[in-house]
Amino acid sequence: MIDSPFGAVRHLDLFARMSDESFLRLTRAAYLQSFPAQLQLIAEGDPADFLHVLVSGRVELFSTWNGRETSMATVHPVSTFILAATVRDAPYLMSARTVEKSRLILIPSQDVREIFEQDIGFAKAIVNELARCYRATIRTSKNLKLRNSQERLANYLLRQLGKSGNRTRFELLAEKRRVASYLGMTPENLSRAFNALKAHGVEVDGSHVTIVDHDKLVAFACPHALLDDYAN
Amino acid sequence: MIDSPFGAVRHLDLFARMSDESFLRLTRAAYLQSFPAQLQLIAEGDPADFLHVLVSGRVELFSTWNGRETSMATVHPVSTFILAATVRDAPYLMSARTVEKSRLILIPSQDVREIFEQDIGFAKAIVNELARCYRATIRTSKNLKLRNSQERLANYLLRQLGKSGNRTRFELLAEKRRVASYLGMTPENLSRAFNALKAHGVEVDGSHVTIVDHDKLVAFACPHALLDDYAN
DNA sequence: CGTCCTTTTGAACATTGTCAAACACTGTGG
DNA sequence: CCACAGTGTTTGACAATGTTCAAAAGGACG
Incomplete structure (x- = not known):
């Protein structure tokens, strides 16, 4: 198991508590593949034939309508994406493309559904993962409806600050x-919003962001657990 | 079982495929309760002590931040709401209030989590329900980011039209x-958006909406399965 | 009939998007 | 090494979209 290419995946929340037997069955038909940057992996509307697990690199989820496009989320390793389409055997709601060179494990959706019906540990993990994703999307929606663009940016910066270990200076990851x-x-x-945030303790130089006055930014952003703590 | 107050609930997708034994255990500590209109049932941030099932009436889910409020969804009978908080044992992300006089079944979250771990039929149903809710929220998010207010209204009207059995005339339910x-x-x-849609085949009189020219409205709205078919 | 609330309308304003141009950065090829 | 193209970013002027405020109009209900 350890020298299997899927070792890194075994410890994911989604797979950690399933039986060895189930894991072997799940990964038997799965395969690890490398993709170059800027390659479209998934087109929204396609049938969800595979559960995707990002092992290394970065993947962007996006959606389009009527010639417009919007970025929905960025996936970081190691994690799965578009689990909901897989379990419902429904078409993908989002497209996916690699941001940089990436390695992914593709697991046939059919196998995921079969094993989920038999392995209670896996079922529990799927429920937890889906609930987590669901709640993350609710937060995104609240964020869009309750805040204007400057407030969204301010809180986004505070979240990024937290992820970077609360250094006052960090890099935009996209x-x-x-x-x-x-x-x-x-x-x-966005460019103008960054300018406006200068008055609230933010400095930007290219992709380098410096939080000059953390208290001032917090006072402006009003971060809130039910909107910004994507963890739980 | 049939003359239990929970009979109506037994046939819900969420409970239909669980064992009788599990269902009995689940409903043992549950209770049916009536609430008047405009009563707040849940405040966001509260621990998710109960899974709520709306049996009759109507419930609005909403969220607040910094003195602003936004309506997130309307729940119609018979269905559950805020399942994700229950299974994750996490605080509610949305508040809930009755729109009209309503009856609800409250099931202790603790019981839901316990039985979900033992009853595979229940676990499967929860997964399906969570995946459905998750996908619905993704659609909402896409809707908000990819469309302007007139387009959102136009497509909303087309969805309502579909729900009302494609009569050309229907009532706004809220x-x-x-x-x-x-x-x-x-x-x-919204009032101005309705005025603008007159040019695209929509007539409004109070809460009565008439789609005078369906093709014209469709041409303007550009409805799309991945944004508007909330069914799957 | 009056009161309360929602809806509509108008005008001013704020926010956000569009378009065009300038600028900065990166990598390529001479 | 430099010129160059290509891309992303910033800026300014302007247009479109959406909000706020105030007032009027309409409905529901006692």
Whole structure:
């Protein structure tokens, strides 16, 4: 098991508590594959033939309508994505593309559904994962409806600050245009929002962000557990 | 079982495929209760002590931040709400209030979690329900980010039209201010959006909506399965 | 009839998006 | 090494969209 290419995956929340037998059955038909940057992995509307697990690299989930496109989320290793389509045997609601060179494990959706019906440990893990994703999306929705773009950016920066171990200085992990799309605005608007946040203790130089006055930013952003603590 | 107050619930997707024994255990400590209109049932941030099942009436899910409020969804009988908080034993992300006089079954979350671990039929149903809710929320998010307010209203009307059995004339099921909040805009903006849709085959008189020219409205709204078919 | 609430309308305003141009950065090929 | 193209970012002017505030109009209900 340890020298299997799927060793890294075994410890994921989703797979950790399933039986060895189930895990072997699940990964028997699975395969590990490398993809170059900027490659579209999934087109929304396609049938969910595979559960995707990102092992290394980075993947962007996005959606389109009527010629418009919006970034929905960025997936970091090691984690799965678009589990809901797999368990419901329904078409993907989001498209996916690699941001950088990435390795993924593709597990046939059919196997996921079969083993989920037999392995209670796996079923429990799926429930937890789905509930977590669901709640994350609710937060995203609240964020979009209750805050304007400057407030969304301010809170986004505070969340990134937390992820980077509360250093006052950190790097944006995506291009600004992607950040803008993720936050539901245009690149031009993001640029102006960054300018506006100078008055609230934020300095930007390229992709380097410095939180000069943390208290001031918090006072402006009003972060809230039910909107910004994506952990639980 | 049939003359139990929980008979109506037994046939819900969530409970239909669990064993009789599990169902009895689940409902043993549950209780049916009536609530008047406009009563707040749940405050966001509270621990999820009970899984709520709406048996009759109507419930609105909403969220607040910094003195602002937004309507997130309307729950119709018979269905459960805020399942995710229950299974994760986490605080509610949304508040709930009755829109009209309603009857609800309250099931202790503790029991839901215990029985979910033992009854595979129940576990499967929870997974399906969570995946469905998750996908619905993704659609909501896409809707908010990819469409402007007129487009959101136009597609909302087409969805309501479908629900009402495609009669050309139907009633709004909620006050316009709630519809506005649900669609992410102000009541004033909704009023103007309705006016703008006159040019696209929509007539409004109070809460009565008539789709005068269905093709014209469709041409403007551009409804899309991955955004508007909340069924799967 | 009066009261309360919702809805509508108008005007002013704020926010966000669009378009065009300038600028910065990166990598390529001469 | 430099010129160059290509891409992403920033800025300014302007347009579109959405909000706020105030007031009027409409409905529900005692």
